[in-house]
Amino acid sequence: MSSPVTSLIFLVGLLALAPLVPGVATRTKAMLTARRGAPVWQLYADLWKLWRRGAVYSTTTTWVFRFAPVAVTGTAVAASLFVPLDGRSAVLSFSADFVAFAYLLALGRFALVLGALDTGSSFEGMGASREVTFASFVELGLFIALSVLSLAAHDLSLAGMFGAPLASRWADAAPSIALTGASLFALLLAECARVPVDDPATHLELTMIHEVIVLDHSGPDLALILYASALKLALLASLVVHVLVPWNPPAPVARLAVLALGLLAAGVAIGVVESVMARLRLPKVPLYIAGASALGAVGLVLLLL
Amino acid sequence: MTLLFVGLFLLVAASASAVILRSHRWSDRVYVALVISGCAAALVPAIQVLAGGSSLLIIVPASVPGGDWAFGVDPLSAVFLVGVLGVGAAAAVFGTGYMAPERAHRSVWPAHAVFALLVAALVLVVTAQAVVPFLVAWELMALGSYLLIVTEHQHADVRRAGLVYLAATHAGTLALFALFAVWGQSGGDWSFAGLAAAGPRLAAGSVAAVFALALFGFGVKTGLVPLHFWLPPAHAAAPSHVSALMSGVVIKTGIYGFLRVITLLGTPPAWWGWLVLAIGIASSVLGVVWALAQHDIKRLLAYHSVENIGIILIGIGIGALGAAYGQPAIAVIGYGAAALHTVNHALFKSLLFLGSGAIVRMTGTRNMEELGGLARRMPITWLTFLVGCAAIIGVPPFNGFVSEWLVYQGLFRAGQAGGGMRLAMLGAPALALVGGLALACFAKVAGVVFLGQPRTPRPLHAREVGPTMFIPSVALAGACAAIGFAPVFVFPAILRTGTCVAWRNECGLSARSASLVAPELGSVFAGAQRISLVVGSLVGVLVILWAARALAVRRRSIRMAETWGCGYGEPTPRMQYTASSFAAPLLEVWGPVSGVHEHHGATVFHSTPTDLVLEGMVLPLWQRVRRAAVRLRPIQQGRLHVYLLYVAVTLLAMLAYLVFGPTD
Numbered sequence: 012m013s014s015p016v017t018s019l020i021f022l023v024g025l026l027a028l029a030p031l032v033p034g035v036a037t038r039t040k041a042m043l044t045a046r047r048g049a050p051v052w053q054l055y056a057d058l059w060k061l062w063r064r065g066a067v068y069s070t071t072t073t074w075v076f077r078f079a080p081v082a083v084t085g086t087a088v089a090a091s092l093f094v095p096l097d098g099r100s101a102v103l104s105f106s107a108d109f110v111a112f113a114y115l116l117a118l119g120r121f122a123l124v125l126g127a128l129d130t131g132s133s134f135e136g137m138g139a140s141r142e143v144t145f146a147s148f149v150e151l152g153l154f155i156a157l158s159v160l161s162l163a164a165h166d167l168s169l170a171g172m173f174g175a176p177l178a179s180r181w182a183d184a185a186p187s188i189a190l191t192g193a194s195l196f197a198l199l200l201a202e203c204a205r206v207p208v209d210d211p212a213t214h215l216e217l218t219m220i221h222e223v224i225v226l227d228h229s230g231p232d233l234a235l236i237l238y239a240s241a242l243k244l245a246l247l248a249s250l251v252v253h254v255l256v257p258w259n260p261p262a263p264v265a266r267l268a269v270l271a272l273g274l275l276a277a278g279v280a281i282g283v284v285e286s287v288m289a290r291l292r293l294p295k296v297p298l299y300i301a302g303a304s305a306l307g308a309v310g311l312v313l314l315l316l
Numbered sequence: 317m318t319l320l321f322v323g324l325f326l327l328v329a330a331s332a333s334a335v336i337l338r339s340h341r342w343s344d345r346v347y348v349a350l351v352i353s354g355c356a357a358a359l360v361p362a363i364q365v366l367a368g369g370s371s372l373l374i375i376v377p378a379s380v381p382g383g384d385w386a387f388g389v390d391p392l393s394a395v396f397l398v399g400v401l402g403v404g405a406a407a408a409v410f411g412t413g414y415m416a417p418e419r420a421h422r423s424v425w426p427a428h429a430v431f432a433l434l435v436a437a438l439v440l441v442v443t444a445q446a447v448v449p450f451l452v453a454w455e456l457m458a459l460g461s462y463l464l465i466v467t468e469h470q471h472a473d474v475r476r477a478g479l480v481y482l483a484a485t486h487a488g489t490l491a492l493f494a495l496f497a498v499w500g501q502s503g504g505d506w507s508f509a510g511l512a513a514a515g516p517r518l519a520a521g522s523v524a525a526v527f528a529l530a531l532f533g534f535g536v537k538t539g540l541v542p543l544h545f546w547l548p549p550a551h552a553a554a555p556s557h558v559s560a561l562m563s564g565v566v567i568k569t570g571i572y573g574f575l576r577v578i579t580l581l582g583t584p585p586a587w588w589g590w591l592v593l594a595i596g597i598a599s600s601v602l603g604v605v606w607a608l609a610q611h612d613i614k615r616l617l618a619y620h621s622v623e624n625i626g627i628i629l630i631g632i633g634i635g636a637l638g639a640a641y642g643q644p645a646i647a648v649i650g651y652g653a654a655a656l657h658t659v660n661h662a663l664f665k666s667l668l669f670l671g672s673g674a675i676v677r678m679t680g681t682r683n684m685e686e687l688g689g690l691a692r693r694m695p696i697t698w699l700t701f702l703v704g705c706a707a708i709i710g711v712p713p714f715n716g717f718v719s720e721w722l723v724y725q726g727l728f729r730a731g732q733a734g735g736g737m738r739l740a741m742l743g744a745p746a747l748a749l750v751g752g753l754a755l756a757c758f759a760k761v762a763g764v765v766f767l768g769q770p771r772t773p774r775p776l777h778a779r780e781v782g783p784t785m786f787i788p789s790v791a792l793a794g795a796c797a798a799i800g801f802a803p804v805f806v807f808p809a810i811l812r813t814g815t816c817v818a819w820r821n822e823c824g825l826s827a828r829s830a831s832l833v834a835p836e837l838g839s840v841f842a843g844a845q846r847i848s849l850v851v852g853s854l855v856g857v858l859v860i861l862w863a864a865r866a867l868a869v870r871r872r873s874i875r876m877a878e879t880w881g882c883g884y885g886e887p888t889p890r891m892q893y894t895a896s897s898f899a900a901p902l903l904e905v906w907g908p909v910s911g912v913h914e915h916h917g918a919t920v921f922h923s924t925p926t927d928l929v930l931e932g933m934v935l936p937l938w939q940r941v942r943r944a945a946v947r948l949r950p951i952q953q954g955r956l957h958v959y960l961l962y963v964a965v966t967l968l969a970m971l972a973y974l975v976f977g978p979t980d
Contacts (some may be wrong), residue, residue, distance in 0.1 A: 044831050069876075
């Protein structure tokens with residue numbers, strides 16, 4: 012059974028549980044570095060606290076600054092409509108809907124960057140510049156990966172390219188699919204501002220990327236931005252899960268288990284990466300993204316040959 | 317069809333009114349009324365044809381060589397006609413407001429008069445159905461553009477930009493003469509119908525020559541890389557409403573030329589499709605990289621025209637490949653995507669140029685490094701400009717997304733189609749990169765120009781422009797949003813246009829050819845319907861979140877304070893990130909391709925962009941030609957007896973040829 016109702020239930024579940032994914036990553040990191048660390052649900056507590064706080068606005072800012080958090084969350088929610096969370100169907104699906112998925116996330120990024128520039132702060136300008144620089148290369152890698160998957164699954168919608176349709180293609184296109192999964196995971200780290208591209212735990216303005224463009228946000232605005240980051244991470248992680256797990260059971264409960272365990276594994280993987288690696292120097296980041304894209308490109312060449 | 321000529325007549329009357337009334341206090345109003353009514357009248361037949369009506373044709377007997385003059389409106393003409401008339405009317409209205417402050421120290425009526433004539437010439441270009449009127453209109457368009465580019469001819473750089481444009485456009489026109497000469501060599505008349513009939517009789521070599529000449533002749537006009545070198549200086553030099561018309565419509569006549577040649581001659585050879593696809597990818601990537609390097613807002617927008625022409629060419633390339641590899645549905649999607657992106661780019665690019673015009677008028681500078689903080693001072697201009705930015709980077713809910721989505725459809729379907737064509741899919745990641753870079757570029761424009769604080773005193777006293785200058789922008793922004801919200805209303809017309817181009821103007825498909833394309837076009841059309849659903853949900857979610865945020869913020873303490881300076885107590889506007897520094901990390905990745913020269917100092921960082929083609933190739937080549945020409949100068953002595961000697965020698969040479977040359 013893969014009715015729109017199931018998809019909707021999965022979607023609501025993901026929207027509710029998305030903050031757990033970064034929580035798992037932080038927890039893993041704490042365990043691996045032998046610290047006590049925050050509980051897995053720490054982000055919920057932070058969001059609740061921020062939502063009830065007041066806010067401080069810079070006198071330089073306009074409505075753009077206030078609208079940016081709403082836009083970044085709204086676009087992430089709208090983008091989640093296309094993602095086949097159960098590996099079979101999405102709430103909304105049409106041909107080349109992945110373009111809408113990617114470009115909605117781009118709209119959110121555009122709003123966030125404009126919000127940063129609205130403050131007139133040199134630090135936020137710096138962060139905005141880095142964010143758009145790296146994001147443009149991530150976009151390239153993402154579409155290489157999508158090209159591989161659309162070729163492998165012979166479909167043009169996210170619901171037809173991830174999960175069940177792809178699982179049946181492992182037999183003859185395993186190298187391409189595996190490479191693409193690896194590429195997508197590496198791109199996820201860049202897009203969601205994790206080590207080795209950015210460090211969510213750092214608080215030195217000169218070295219930050221994503222964190223620095225939300226430097227002036229506070230209260231409910233910051234809560235929205237934190238939630239949107241968690242949601243984006245969960246969305247991209249579920250896409251990675253549905254590339255790399257070649258198994259899609261018919262029972263909805265089993266599919267739910269695949270997704271939940273997959274997201275847990277993704278969180279752990281992110282935590283492990285953050286524990287064993289240092290952040291790259293900024294000039295090296297484009298090389299990292301190019302390398303991640305190259306993985307996908309190799310997969311693409313294998314399929315096109 | 318009568319209405320088309322009524323419209324043309326009204327446009328010419330508008331031009332005449334500008335000449336007659338000059339600086340009369342009613343002159344602007346009469347001019348605006350005539351231009352708008354002229355554009356509205358000519359729009360009627362275009363809309364009729366696009367809504368599914370039959371194509372129109374009228375033949376005017378002419379006594380000049382080259383046969384009768386024919387004019388007509390078919391779906392291809394109609395798509396371009398909509399762009400010409402919509403942008404023409406908006407830019408003309410804006411122009412009256414834009415030029416008004418200059419009345420004090422010089423006469424502005426010549427610019428208005430030429431502008432209305434230019435719009436009329438553009439109408440003729442896209443409706444001409446015979447070679448001679450087409451070339452006449454083409455030349456009128458080129459000359460009209462030139463006169464408008466050099467409106468501010470007191471500046472040396474404006475004169476130079478005009479000269480470069482004039483040279484480039486005439487090189488292109490020369491190629492068009494050659495094109496029609498090759499095509500028409502087998503006899504027949506010089507109407508487009510005659511050329512279409514002559515097409516199948518052409519040898520393969522001649523067909524290849526026609527397509528190659530079209531690529532050069534029309535390519536100069538569109539500004540594809542590397543023939544774009546005339547475009548940025550010309551767009552920067554012209555008054556802003558002229559830049560809007562040139563970037564929005566005039567350069568699109570080259571695209572019209574490509575599509576018209578394909579319509580008349582049939583499927584291009586596969587190499588042409590690959591070449592156009594490759595040029596399209598190169599133009600879009602290089603265009604946006606070069607745009608990133610610019611600090612002159614109008615030059616930046618001009619390079620974005622190069623980028624968008626590249627996207628349109630990707631569409632044409634995919635269409636041509638689809639036809640060449642026997643994939644009719646992909647051909648229709650590719651040509652349709654090209655047509656839709658042409659219209660969309662006309663809308664949002666003219667919107668952005670009008671916005672830049674408002675900025676230039678209010679601050680007196682095109683240099684972004686001197687601007688900042690205009691969002692508070694010009695709220696309407698800011699909002700419309702923001703719509704233009706979102707549309708050009710191709711994000712929902714605006715029209716740019718719809719046409720880029722259609723281009724992606726063509727690219728990914730090419731991959732699915734298999735065969736040799738599947739390699740065309742490699743254009744998809746390139747297009748995604750272009751989207752990301754365009755986002756970076758417009759974040760820079762919007763952020764540096766409108767947000768933050770003024771970097772110099774120039775923007776301090778800017779205020780909102782008057783209604784004649786913001787109403788056209790609001791109308792164009794509304795059109796961008798309308799196509800983005802409900803693409804289903806334009807898709808039938810667009811897919812029909814694609815069909816006309818793919819099937820040599822047989823727009824009514826036979827049952828057999830219709831069944832070839834129906835399922836795929838059906839899924840594209842269903843996608844267009846879902847886009848409205850996506851946009852609807854996006855707006856819904858945004859409204860809910862905004863309301864929730866408003867509730868959360870209400871009754872909480874809201875403090876206003878200075879921007880967080882990380883503990884630094886005395887921040888100044890000079891500490892803001894500049895356009896140079898914003899683009900620096902991206903340009904560094906592109907290295908020498910970006911063409912920027914960076915100036916580092918202890919306290920300064922600045923970058924200056926150069927055009928690799930103009931400064932690196934065209935001008936050095938021109939210097940060589942000049943040096944060679946200087947060596948020939950001794951021939952001209954300026955004395956009569958030397959010339960008599962030349963005549964005598966020539967005559968002797970000819971006599972010798974008659975006597976000793978081949979006898980038969």
